[in-house]
Amino acid sequence: MKGRRLLVGLCCPVICTFVAASSFAQTDFDKANKEYAQGHFKEAIADYGTLVRSGQWSANLFYDLGNAYFRAGDFGRAILNYERSLALERHHPEAAANLQIARDEARALEMQQSWPERYLQFASVHQYSIVAAVAFWVGAFCTVALIFARRRSARLIALSILSFSVYALAIFATYEIDHGNKGRALAIITDDNVQARLATADTANSILALPPGSEIKMLNTRGDWVYAELPNNLRGWIPAKSTGLVRLSK
Amino acid sequence: MSMHSSRIGLVLIALIAGLGANTAFTASPSVTAVLGNSEAVVGQTVQMEIKVTGANNADLPAEISVDGLEIHETGTSRQFEMHNLTTNSSTVYIYTILPLKPGTFTIPPQMIRVGSSSLRTPALKLNVSDSPNRSTRSNQTAQPASPNQLVFAELIVPKKSAFVGEIVPAEIRLGFDPRAHPKLIDGPEVSGQGFTAQKLQQGGENLETINGRTYDLVTFKTAIAAARSGKFDLGPVKAKAQVLTPRGPGTRRSRSPFDLFNLDDPFSDPFFSDPFGQLGERREVEINSDPVAFEVKPLPPNAPASFSGAIGNFTMTTEAKPKSVLVGDPITVTSTISGRGNFDRVNAPALEDDHGWHKYPPSSKFKQDDEVGISGTKTFEMVLSPNEKKQSIPLLAFSYFDPVKERYMTLHSDPIAITVQGGAAPGPSIAAQPSSPTPATMSAVPAKPQDILYQLTERGRMQSFMPLYARPIFWTSQLIPLLILLGFAGWKMRQARIGNREARRIAALQHEAAELMRKLRRNDVSPREYYAEASRVVRVKAALARNTDPNAIDAETAADTFGLNGDSRERLKRLFEQSDELQYSGTHNGSERISPETRHDVLELLDDLRV
Numbered sequence: 001m002k003g004r005r006l007l008v009g010l011c012c013p014v015i016c017t018f019v020a021a022s023s024f025a026q027t028d029f030d031k032a033n034k035e036y037a038q039g040h041f042k043e044a045i046a047d048y049g050t051l052v053r054s055g056q057w058s059a060n061l062f063y064d065l066g067n068a069y070f071r072a073g074d075f076g077r078a079i080l081n082y083e084r085s086l087a088l089e090r091h092h093p094e095a096a097a098n099l100q101i102a103r104d105e106a107r108a109l110e111m112q113q114s115w116p117e118r119y120l121q122f123a124s125v126h127q128y129s130i131v132a133a134v135a136f137w138v139g140a141f142c143t144v145a146l147i148f149a150r151r152r153s154a155r156l157i158a159l160s161i162l163s164f165s166v167y168a169l170a171i172f173a174t175y176e177i178d179h180g181n182k183g184r185a186l187a188i189i190t191d192d193n194v195q196a197r198l199a200t201a202d203t204a205n206s207i208l209a210l211p212p213g214s215e216i217k218m219l220n221t222r223g224d225w226v227y228a229e230l231p232n233n234l235r236g237w238i239p240a241k242s243t244g245l246v247r248l249s250k
Numbered sequence: 251m252s253m254h255s256s257r258i259g260l261v262l263i264a265l266i267a268g269l270g271a272n273t274a275f276t277a278s279p280s281v282t283a284v285l286g287n288s289e290a291v292v293g294q295t296v297q298m299e300i301k302v303t304g305a306n307n308a309d310l311p312a313e314i315s316v317d318g319l320e321i322h323e324t325g326t327s328r329q330f331e332m333h334n335l336t337t338n339s340s341t342v343y344i345y346t347i348l349p350l351k352p353g354t355f356t357i358p359p360q361m362i363r364v365g366s367s368s369l370r371t372p373a374l375k376l377n378v379s380d381s382p383n384r385s386t387r388s389n390q391t392a393q394p395a396s397p398n399q400l401v402f403a404e405l406i407v408p409k410k411s412a413f414v415g416e417i418v419p420a421e422i423r424l425g426f427d428p429r430a431h432p433k434l435i436d437g438p439e440v441s442g443q444g445f446t447a448q449k450l451q452q453g454g455e456n457l458e459t460i461n462g463r464t465y466d467l468v469t470f471k472t473a474i475a476a477a478r479s480g481k482f483d484l485g486p487v488k489a490k491a492q493v494l495t496p497r498g499p500g501t502r503r504s505r506s507p508f509d510l511f512n513l514d515d516p517f518s519d520p521f522f523s524d525p526f527g528q529l530g531e532r533r534e535v536e537i538n539s540d541p542v543a544f545e546v547k548p549l550p551p552n553a554p555a556s557f558s559g560a561i562g563n564f565t566m567t568t569e570a571k572p573k574s575v576l577v578g579d580p581i582t583v584t585s586t587i588s589g590r591g592n593f594d595r596v597n598a599p600a601l602e603d604d605h606g607w608h609k610y611p612p613s614s615k616f617k618q619d620d621e622v623g624i625s626g627t628k629t630f631e632m633v634l635s636p637n638e639k640k641q642s643i644p645l646l647a648f649s650y651f652d653p654v655k656e657r658y659m660t661l662h663s664d665p666i667a668i669t670v671q672g673g674a675a676p677g678p679s680i681a682a683q684p685s686s687p688t689p690a691t692m693s694a695v696p697a698k699p700q701d702i703l704y705q706l707t708e709r710g711r712m713q714s715f716m717p718l719y720a721r722p723i724f725w726t727s728q729l730i731p732l733l734i735l736l737g738f739a740g741w742k743m744r745q746a747r748i749g750n751r752e753a754r755r756i757a758a759l760q761h762e763a764a765e766l767m768r769k770l771r772r773n774d775v776s777p778r779e780y781y782a783e784a785s786r787v788v789r790v791k792a793a794l795a796r797n798t799d800p801n802a803i804d805a806e807t808a809a810d811t812f813g814l815n816g817d818s819r820e821r822l823k824r825l826f827e828q829s830d831e832l833q834y835s836g837t838h839n840g841s842e843r844i845s846p847e848t849r850h851d852v853l854e855l856l857d858d859l860r861v
Contacts, residue, residue: 029709036705060710070702088713098702107608129718137731144735148742178717209611247715 033064041072055250059089066098075106076190076212080244083188087246090124108189108213109231117180120173128177132170139163181217187228187243189214196236200225207236216243279305279364282619283357283371285347287419288590289408292380296347298357300371301619303340305364310343319355319376320348352380354654372588375563377654400430400493402465403438403539405485407474411545416561416653417473417592417624422450422487424537425465428457430493435534437489438470442541444482448473451621473622475592476546483541495533549651554660556600560650562591562624566599568663570634570643577672580610580633585646585663588627593618598630599646599663607644608635636670643668756794763790770853773843780844781829784852788822788859795861812859821855 032047048065066081082099085092103110113121123131142160146152178184189210197204200222208230210216216228216238225237279302286297298321302308314321325344349355357374406421422440426432440447453469474484549561570583585599598612610633618626634643646663718724766787769775775783786800792808793800803811805826809819844852 026709030707033705033707056709056712057714058710058712060706060708064705067702067705084715087715089710094703094706101702107610126718129724132719133724133728133731137735140731140735141738144739144742148739148746174717174719184717249715 029061029064032068036064036068036071039071041068044068045072052248057084057088057248059085059092059095062088063092063095063098066095066102070098070102070105074190074212075102075108076188076192077244078102079106079108079213080188080190080246083186083246084248103213106213107211109211109215111181111186111215111217111229111231112233113181114176116172116176117182120176123173125174125177128170128174132167132174135163135167135170139167181229182215183217184247185218186246187216187218187226188246189216189238189242190244191239191242194238194242196228196230196234196238198236200237204237207234208232210238218243218245279303279308279367279369281308281362281364281369281371282625283360283374284619284625285357285374285376287408288374288376290347290349290376290378292349292352292378294349296349296376298345298347298374300343300345300360300362301340302343302362302364302369303338305341306339307364308341308343308369309363311360314345314357314360316355316357318349318351318353318378319357320350321345321357347376349376349378352378354378372565375654400427400495401425401432401491401535401537403487403489403537405440405487405539405542407484407542407544410543411547412476413547413549413561413651413653414476414479415549415559415592415595416651417475419622419624420447420472420474420484421453422470422472422539424468424470424489424491425458425460426468426491426493428464428466430495432466433492434468435490435492438487438537439489440472440474440485440487442482442484442486444478444480444546445474445476445484445544448622453621471621473624476544479546479548481543481545484544485539485541487537487539489537490534491537492532492534495531550657552658553651554647554649554658556647556660557649557651557658558597559595560591560593560597560648561595561653562589562650563652563654564589564591564596564648564650564661566646566648566661566663568599568643568646568666570666570668573667574669575636575671577636577638577670580635581643581668583632583634583643583646583666585630585632585648586627587630587648590625591650593623593626593628596628596648596650598632599648599661601634602645602647602662604644606636606638606640608637610634636668638670639672640668640670642666759790759794759800763787763794766790767853767856770849770856773849775844777844778832780849780852781825781832784856785826785829787856788825791856791859808859812861814859818855818858821851825852825855 028047028051032044032051035041035044035047045065045068048061048068051061052065062081062085066078066085069075069078069081079099079102082095082102085095086099089095102108120128139160142156142163146156146160149156189212192212194210194212194214195206196208196210196216197206199205210230214231216226216230218226218228219235220227221240222237224240226240226243227235228238228243229235281300281302283298283300286299290296300310302310310323312323322345323343324346327342327344329340329342330338347357355376355378357376359373360371362369362371402425404423404425406423407418408420409418412418420440422438424434424438438450450470450472453471455466455468458465458467564587566585566587568583568585570581572581575581587596587599593616598614601607601609612630612632614628614630616623616626616628618624620626643663643666645665647660649658649660651657652659714721766783770780770783770787788805788808789800789803792803792811795811796803796807805823808814808826809822814822
């Protein structure tokens with residue numbers, strides 16, 4: 001009886017805090033939507049930005065923020081937020097449609113994906129991770145059963161080989177997608193008139209002019225400059241302030 | 251062995267086939283023409299090279315007629331180049347030009363027939379001055395500083411003054427006395443400040459007689475560009491070489507009979523006539539040339555907007571493909587800038603009016619016509635896309651500074667007519683330009699054909715960008731299958747251990763039964779022992795059959811186990827009774843033996859005990 005009271009006493013504040021935070025977040029979100037509906041795009045961007053900074057990320061939040069940037073004429077940041085929305089939810093039809101429109105507007109350049117990356121994209125990193133884990137454990141159980149079995153069963157051997165093959169393939173797929181051109185290092189050019197340069201200086205020779213919303217793959221960061229792979233398969237230095245990483249980390 | 255050689259054969263065949271295929275698919279014939287020097291003085295010969303690539307036979311004129319110049323073909327040479335298994339052959343036709351009078355001469359384009367097609371060389375300009383002192387070279391032969399020098403260096407710069415950034419060709423000549431068996435170990439390099447020199451390219455090697463002595467002359471070509479204005483010295487050229495020198499003066503022998511004029515030639519030493527008679531000495535020597543005074547002038551002010559630092563003499567051609575497009579479709583505009591100058595500063599021509607066009611960044615490709623990259627052709631490909639109906643491609647402008655005329659020049663492309671069909675392209679939306687300056691501009695912006703989708707009012711569930719495998723929950727959840735696996739492995743191990751114990755027990759009982767049976771067949775056992783062991787065999791066999799303890803087996807149980815009936819059951823019971831009787835009554839002790847009949851009966855009974 002005493003234990004139950006203690007449990008209720010501990011759980012109640014946690015649940016209340018969570019519910020209160022969610023309702024406040026929803027309120028802020030509604031407020032931002034209202035600003036957007038009234039055409040106050042800058043205010044809407046500020047409100048959505050507050051939610052993003054608080055770490056309460058959702059695909060719809062980034063989608064709405066992308067719309068606000070689009071309306072404000074900032075195609076680079078609009079594309080960045082649509083990409084973020086799609087990074088959280090691969091099949092977000094509204095974000096995919098608006099991203100295409102924004103790209104057409106900005107004439108943004110896209111990174112080319114390698115062929116394994118293209119073919120392995122039918123599943124997400126999450127799905128490949130789960131497949132890898134399941135295949136690994138099935139293979140492990142089969143191996144243990146084989147070790148202790150008096151007679152080696154051909155079916156068991158085949159199943160363990162199949163499981164470990166699936167595991168290896170899933171690991172490869174996870175690596176390819178996560179480290180590929182559209183993986184965790186994917187970033188978007190957010191400013192206008194950005195040039196990729198040969199060296200970390202504004203006077204260095206230009207390699208490629210990048211329209212806002214263009215995709216790059218960040219390779220290294222040095223001070224205020226980012227060394228990145230460019231859509232034309234070259235590499236160059238870009239001012240860090242003009243880029244935004246798609247996949248945020250807390 | 252035969253397989254190995256057949257594999258090698260296959261590889262060779264594949265290589266030859268690949269080579270043949272690549273040779274067959276070399277690029278279409280092309281021609282370039284370049285002057286060895288664009289500056290000359292009257293009487294000083296200049297070489298012109300016409301290089302025909304990708305064709306075996308070409309018809310070239312033996313003489314080219316230009317008023318004031320004598321131009322004759324003086325030789326040909328063939329070159330084969332191989333890049334990534336692709337072979338290219340080219341023929342270089344060498345013409346020698348002798349300027350007869352001062353002035354600026356244009357060698358007109360020459361039509362060259364290659365097979366059924368005709369190629370055209372670019373026009374070349376040659377400036378001829380009448381002053382023999384215009385060049386830093388006092389004469390056309392290199393001069394050693396002292397007649398006794400084994401090695402010498404000379405820096406030849408055809409101009410004494412240039413503009414900042416202007417590319418000036420330079421030649422370095424190193425002279426070696428061949429008898430010194432020279433070996434260049436370092437350099438040459440042009441030292442000095444205020445200019446940049448391109449990588450040296452070895453031009454050629456020939457023997458030349460200077461002041462009655464033969465020198466092996468090695469020529470290097472480079473190009474120099476001044477980084478700032480002012481007067482400074484180019485060079486000296488520095489190099490290091492190893493030469494074979496005669497012995498010191500203390501061991502000097504009599505003078506060579508060939509040194510008739512007492513020239514104090516170090517090679518008059520007999521060592522050089524008999525190298526095996528007395529060993530010489532290999533020595534490192536530094537080679538230094540005289541510096542060349544050079545004046546650099548700043549570029550004049552008021553450069554055109556499209557000037558990007560290009561200095562030289564250039565021509566431009568432009569073409570566009572396709573010429574009939576829809577609004578928004580890409581058109582590739584190719585601009586070719588040919589000539590002589592600093593191609594590293596030649597940027598893509600600028601659009602004079604890009605209104606209604608979307609411009610993509612251009613790509614560039616440079617093909618040099620000489621060793622140092624002063625002459626060549628730079629091709630720019632720019633993709634333009636019309637946002638509205640247009641009649642022609644916007645004019646392109648390319649500006650450069652002509653150091654001969656000493657003024658900025660701007661080249662314009664010819665108008666290229668195109669046909670653009672369809673409505674307006676998706677331009678920037680009205681929403682995208684909330685602060686458009688004037689209503690007139692607003693009305694000029696074409697209507698946006700597609701708008702973004704609606705705002706979503708549901709925030710949706712909270713998510714993270716962190717991949718699943720990097721989340722702690724993923725790894726924590728792996729503890730569940732891990733624990734199940736450990737439990738499974740433990741259970742399997744226990745099963746195996748239990749199985750082993752039972753197997754050992756069964757083996758021990760089987761062993762015991764076999765041992766007892768062997769003992770019972772022997773004749774040296776007392777009746778008491780014999781019956782006791784016989785009953786034990788029955789118990790062990792029954793225990794093995796029932797998988798129980800042998801001590802828990804009695805005669806009835808054993809009979810039931812083996813399914814004995816009638817006589818066999820009775821005989822088994824008697825066996826057990828006899829065993830007990832002999833065990834506990836104390837009779838039949840001593841030296842009595844079991845009769846063979848009895849033993850036979852007992853053994854028969856025991857052998858018949860089968861489940």
